[in-house]
Amino acid sequence: MSSNFELARLFYEMASLLEARDESVFRIRAYQRGAQTLETLGEDVRAVAARGGLTALPAIGKDLAAKIQEYLDTGRLEQLERLRAELPPAFLTLLEIRGLGPRTAKALYEQRGVDSVERLEALCRSKEIIGVAGIREKTCENILKAIAQWRAGRKRTLLPTARAIARQVGEALRAHGGVERLEIAGSLRRMKESVKDIDLLVTSTEPARVIRTLTTLPSIVEVLAQGPTKASVRHQDGLAIDLRVVEPEAFGAALQYFTGSKEHNVKVRELASRRGFRISEYGVFDEATGARVAGATEEEVYATVELPWIPPELRENQGEVEAAREGRLPALVTAADLRGDLHAHTDWSDGHHPLERLVEAAQARGYEYVIVSDHSRSLTIAGGLSIDELRAQVAAIRALQPRFRIRILAGTECDILADGTLDFPDEVLQELDVVLAAVHSRFKQSREEMTGRIVRALGNPWMNVLVHPTGRLIGSREPYDVDLDAVFEAARRHGKAVEINASPDRLDLADTHARRAAALGVPIAISTDTHYLRELDHVELGVGVARRAWIEPAQVLNARPLADLLAWARPDRA
Numbered sequence: 001m002s003s004n005f006e007l008a009r010l011f012y013e014m015a016s017l018l019e020a021r022d023e024s025v026f027r028i029r030a031y032q033r034g035a036q037t038l039e040t041l042g043e044d045v046r047a048v049a050a051r052g053g054l055t056a057l058p059a060i061g062k063d064l065a066a067k068i069q070e071y072l073d074t075g076r077l078e079q080l081e082r083l084r085a086e087l088p089p090a091f092l093t094l095l096e097i098r099g100l101g102p103r104t105a106k107a108l109y110e111q112r113g114v115d116s117v118e119r120l121e122a123l124c125r126s127k128e129i130i131g132v133a134g135i136r137e138k139t140c141e142n143i144l145k146a147i148a149q150w151r152a153g154r155k156r157t158l159l160p161t162a163r164a165i166a167r168q169v170g171e172a173l174r175a176h177g178g179v180e181r182l183e184i185a186g187s188l189r190r191m192k193e194s195v196k197d198i199d200l201l202v203t204s205t206e207p208a209r210v211i212r213t214l215t216t217l218p219s220i221v222e223v224l225a226q227g228p229t230k231a232s233v234r235h236q237d238g239l240a241i242d243l244r245v246v247e248p249e250a251f252g253a254a255l256q257y258f259t260g261s262k263e264h265n266v267k268v269r270e271l272a273s274r275r276g277f278r279i280s281e282y283g284v285f286d287e288a289t290g291a292r293v294a295g296a297t298e299e300e301v302y303a304t305v306e307l308p309w310i311p312p313e314l315r316e317n318q319g320e321v322e323a324a325r326e327g328r329l330p331a332l333v334t335a336a337d338l339r340g341d342l343h344a345h346t347d348w349s350d351g352h353h354p355l356e357r358l359v360e361a362a363q364a365r366g367y368e369y370v371i372v373s374d375h376s377r378s379l380t381i382a383g384g385l386s387i388d389e390l391r392a393q394v395a396a397i398r399a400l401q402p403r404f405r406i407r408i409l410a411g412t413e414c415d416i417l418a419d420g421t422l423d424f425p426d427e428v429l430q431e432l433d434v435v436l437a438a439v440h441s442r443f444k445q446s447r448e449e450m451t452g453r454i455v456r457a458l459g460n461p462w463m464n465v466l467v468h469p470t471g472r473l474i475g476s477r478e479p480y481d482v483d484l485d486a487v488f489e490a491a492r493r494h495g496k497a498v499e500i501n502a503s504p505d506r507l508d509l510a511d512t513h514a515r516r517a518a519a520l521g522v523p524i525a526i527s528t529d530t531h532y533l534r535e536l537d538h539v540e541l542g543v544g545v546a547r548r549a550w551i552e553p554a555q556v557l558n559a560r561p562l563a564d565l566l567a568w569a570r571p572d573r574a
């Protein structure tokens, strides 16, 4: 089986080197997917090749099959060795610096010997890179800022990246045997927007085998610690993975303990000690006799302190223990409660698919409605629509409607201009089914100006949903300065909704803000802001934020049936 892992490692490296050379994303992805297939393949790739079954494997086409055969025959990949010889080993990390493309990085390497982030930083400070590939003084400053962000950003990983890695590693562990149960714990299970590491729990009759698999997986680049039942490793994407093998009778206790948060656990343990119990990752124990009284399931653990099971997203010691004790836990919204998506783009503005594809994809998901909300005329960099184009789009939507079961809502993501007026006149907005409004410019306004601007927009009779209300981009742009409580109060007063934008680097509103808005009675839209069709899947991240915000289906705008949604958005038409 060792060939599987060796080949997977080589394919991952190939993908990175192609990326460094700015090659087509399709080729890069092809190698990444091929590597994932090899990492999770339960049969020796030699045996598969011998029976001519390579191209029947998922993600292995003719090209990759030929590469696999080359390796099996010769023990090497000629193309990979050529690519390796062209670039220094640390070159790939340079490309993690925002704004530094492969071409500039290559010029810096060739002309100034920049082969690491440290050297890049030094030459930026001494200004020795000015003049290379059009770099100016201002570019130097930007690179230094990007390096600082890169350092800060490396500490935490965005939720969807971590989820994808956890899924892939989990699948690989299962494929190589010994795993009975496998669960994700920690902040990832609580759906925090970014995580420090991935915490995995496993039950197994062969702990050593599971540990060995993890520590030798091709996507794992470093073993940080290793023991008979636990291991800590670093994944090639930078984050650490902690794995523990636990006894089935203690699985629930371990899951409860390692899901955290620490603050939640402290609270639960206090309740236990008042009842004469001690809770640890090994179970719940009677302090007097030392006997284990619970541990196989989380329900059992919570039952010993007379609490119902508490959803992981709530376990932040933000009142959930009290709510559980008083029978007031919310019945949290799930993805299945959503009847439509209320923020999506098409190639009429900066989306990457025709209108029809969006509608098909949304209908295939079983939605009752989907909005078309392209940008408005002032946002020229995103291909904002003129009034004529918007009207033509509405006509196109109405013409398309008879071919679909799903209702297509004509909308816009209308810019909120600097003075708080909207980018389209009222008589145009009135023609649409649902109007979104957003700030896309003049982010540096004072708190008073920005608050006044958004509050004024909320007063427009035809706008319905304030989208990505703080404008933040996680890890790269701070939210603009705005009094959110004043915004939520205005939304409540005018009967408007606010959005949880599910785009992974936005997640805007954030959990704590969304909880405040919902508590005031402001309806919450959970939308994807889809620009690529696969982003419709991001809805899960938005639902995660909503659940962390204690939100129930009744508080969610797009959990309403179509008729209710339309009656709310366009009462004049009823």
Ligand code: DGT
Residues within 6 Å of the ligand: 185, 186, 187, 188, 192, 194, 195, 196, 197, 199, 257, 258, 259, 260, 261, 262, 265, 266
């Ligand atoms: P993060 O920072 O995104 O990894 O957040 P967590 O919550 O996943 O934190 P982590 O990975 O350090 O630990 C996972 C869980 O294990 C944590 O939520 C609660 C539990 N835990 C870890 N260390 C301690 C500790 O020293 N005391 C207690 N009571 N619990 C701990």
Ligand code: CA
Residues within 6 Å of the ligand: 186, 187, 188, 195, 196, 197, 198, 199
């Ligand atoms: Ca963690």
